[in-house]
Amino acid sequence: MEIIRTVAWMKEYARAARAEGLVLGLVPTMGALHDGHTALVARAKKECSRVIASVFVNPKQFGPKEDYNKYPRDIEKDAEKLGAAGVDALFAPEATDIYPDGFRTYVNVEGISERLEGRSRPGHFRGVSTVVLKLFEIVQPHFAYFGRKDAQQVRIISEMVRDFNLDTEIVVCPVVREPDGLALSSRNAYLSGEERAAATVLARALVAAKDELAAGMRDVLQLQDVLRRVIEAETLASLDYAEIVSADTFEPVVRVSRACYAVLAVFVGKTRLIDNLYIEPKAQGADEFTFRL
Numbered sequence: 023m024e025i026i027r028t029v030a031w032m033k034e035y036a037r038a039a040r041a042e043g044l045v046l047g048l049v050p051t052m053g054a055l056h057d058g059h060t061a062l063v064a065r066a067k068k069e070c071s072r073v074i075a076s077v078f079v080n081p082k083q084f085g086p087k088e089d090y091n092k093y094p095r096d097i098e099k100d101a102e103k104l105g106a107a108g109v110d111a112l113f114a115p116e117a118t119d120i121y122p123d124g125f126r127t128y129v130n131v132e133g134i135s136e137r138l139e140g141r142s143r144p145g146h147f148r149g150v151s152t153v154v155l156k157l158f159e160i161v162q163p164h165f166a167y168f169g170r171k172d173a174q175q176v177r178i179i180s181e182m183v184r185d186f187n188l189d190t191e192i193v194v195c196p197v198v199r200e201p202d203g204l205a206l207s208s209r210n211a212y213l214s215g216e217e218r219a220a221a222t223v224l225a226r227a228l229v230a231a232k233d234e235l236a237a238g239m240r241d242v243l244q245l246q247d248v249l250r251r252v253i254e255a256e257t258l259a260s261l262d263y264a265e266i267v268s269a270d271t272f273e274p275v276v277r278v279s280r281a282c283y284a285v286l287a288v289f290v291g292k293t294r295l296i297d298n299l300y301i302e303p304k305a306q307g308a309d310e311f312t313f314r315l
C-alpha cells in the first residue's frame with residue numbers, strides 16, 4: 023500500500039490511475055479505524071479497481087468545546103488495518119496542506135445542515151461538506167463510500183454532489199454493529215466498562231420503536247415517547263435528541279407514511295453517540311415498512 027502524505031502527490035497518483043482507466047473508490051475516514059471502516063473498504067474493493075482511503079482528522083468539523091485534540095489518532099495502526107484490508111493507497115495529509123494559511127472558502131448545504139446534528143453541533147456539517155468536497159476534488163473518485171450510521175452526513179454529501187454536479191457516486195453502506203447491537207464508532211473507545219454496557223441503550227431504544235412500528239404504531243409523538251422512555255430508564259445515559267424525520271429532508275414528520283429515519287443522539291457519560299433506524303415503505307405509498315438497523 024502506498025502512503026501518500028501530500029495533496030500534490032495524491033492528485034498526481036489519482037490522475038495517473040484515471041489515465042490508466044482504473045475505477046477509483048474513495049473511503050474517507052478520520053482514522054481510529056474499526057470494522058465499520060473495513061466493511062466500507064471491502065465494498066469498495068468489490069466495485070473499484072483502485073481503492074484509496076483517506077485518514078484526516080478534520081479540524082473544521084469540530085466545535086471549540088469538542089474532542090478534536092483528544093480524538094484517537096494512531097496512523098501506524100490504521101495503515102496496518104488498511105493494508106490488510108487491501109487498500110491500494112492511503113492518503114494521510116497534514117492539516118496545513120488541506121487548510122493552508124489564508125484558507126477561507128467553505129461549503130454549506132443549507133437547511134438540512136442546521137437540523138439535528140447541525141443544531142447540536144453548529145458548524146459541524148459545514149466542516150464535513152468542505153473537507154469532503156476537497157477530498158473529491160483531490161482524488162476525483164468514481165465512487166465514495168460512507169456508512170449509514172451517519173445518515174444525515176450521507177444525505178448532506180449526496181445533496182452537495184447533486185448541487186455541484188460532481189462526478190462521484192455516493193455509496194451508502196449498512197451500519198456495522200457489535201453482537202449486542204452497539205453501532206461501531208471510533209468514539210466507543212472513550213467508554214468505560216460500565217458505560218460500554220449502558221451504550222447498548224441506543225440500539226435497544228431503536229429496536230423498541232421498530233417493534234411498535236411493526237405492530238402498527240405510526241404516530242410520531244408516540245414513537246418518540248417509546249424511544250425516550252428506553253433512554254431515560256438507563257441511568258448513565260442522557261438524551262440529546264430522539265426524532266423521527268423524513269429520510270429525504272431530515273425535517274420532522276407527524277406520521278410515518280414514507281421513508282423515514284428514527285434518529286438518536288445520546289450522551290453515555292461524557293461520550294456523545296448517535297444511531298438510527300431506517301424505515302422504508304415496502305412499496306411506494308404502502309403502509310407496510312421494512313426496517314434497517
Ligand code: PAF
Nearest residue numbers: 050051052080150153172
Ligand atoms: O464520517 C467521518 O469520518 C467524517 O465526517 C468524514 C466523512 C471522513 C469527513 O471528515
